[in-house]
């Protein structure tokens with residue numbers, strides 16, 4: 267796989283306060299990379315550096331083979347940046363916004379390109395409406411459509427679904443997945459674990475100015491440990507009794523009525539646990555397997571760090 271984005275040992279401080287200490291990452295062509303981090307972790311700072319809007323104190327960024335320090339002009343032609351603040355003009359219609367930008371970017375057949383983008387983002391019916399009348403979700407979709415004018419290879423999205431309702435968010439996720447299917451390379455920042463889980467091929471956790479963990483959503487979840495078998499009992503007395511009988515499985519109490527058991531091999535352990543309980547005539551009223559979530563990874567990273 268060709269590498270599209272390389273960030274090498276980037277550092278950035280503001281008033282002697284280090285925000286990015288040493289950030290390196292690589293993203294392959296056609297991949298979605300989600301950078302996760304809490305408020306103020308430095309996500310926007312990194313995206314601004316990766317798009318040439320800010321020069322870092324140290325380190326380099328290469329986009330599609332172009333080093334931003336020396337080839338910013340060439341690099342700018344291959345990416346688009348969609349920031350947290352919408353870049354659309356309220357007074358113009360959706361169509362006019364797109365045509366204007368297409369002409370500024372010297373796109374041939376600007377009107378046709380605008381019409382196609384409106385259709386792709388399910389905005390054809392609103393094409394002739396002023397943007398001031400659009401809902402938040404429609405504005406965000408138009409904003410994303412704007413960032414695709416000129417058909418860039420690399421797309422940067424800074425917290426793309428912040429402020430959207432669940433329908434607007436699902437819409438945007440669908441569009442982002444379609445872009446990936448068309449071979450676009452996407453770097454997005456998010457505070458939402460679920461968003462990273464749903465969209466990303468690679469996830470990076472930014473904390474204390476560093477990427478403290480990186481991997482696929484599956485690898486990240488493995489970092490949080492194995493699956494857990496959750497057993498629920500009708501009374502706390504039954505739960506206590508079960509706890510004594512299951513000591514060999516290292517059960518942990520989880521609330522008043524639940525027991526939690528880590529299972530390396532889910533089927534074998536679940537069968538063994540249930541068979542032990544049956545032999546002792548103890549019946550749980552419910553049981554289920556819980557896969558680790560990215561929340562667990564966050565907790566794990568906080569514990570380790």
Ligand SMILES: Nc1ncnc2c1ncn2[C@@H]1O[C@H](COP(=O)(O)OP(=O)(O)OP(=O)(O)O)[C@@H](O)[C@H]1O
Nearest residue numbers: 280281285303304305306307308309310311312457
């Ligand atoms: N131009 C600047 N001058 C001084 N401090 C700055 C500047 N830009 C960012 N910072 C500081 O750097 C830190 C990281 O900010 P940044 O906006 O990159 O975080 P973020 O992870 O994007 O946060 P959020 O999720 O809230 O958008 C913050 O403490 C912020 O106040």
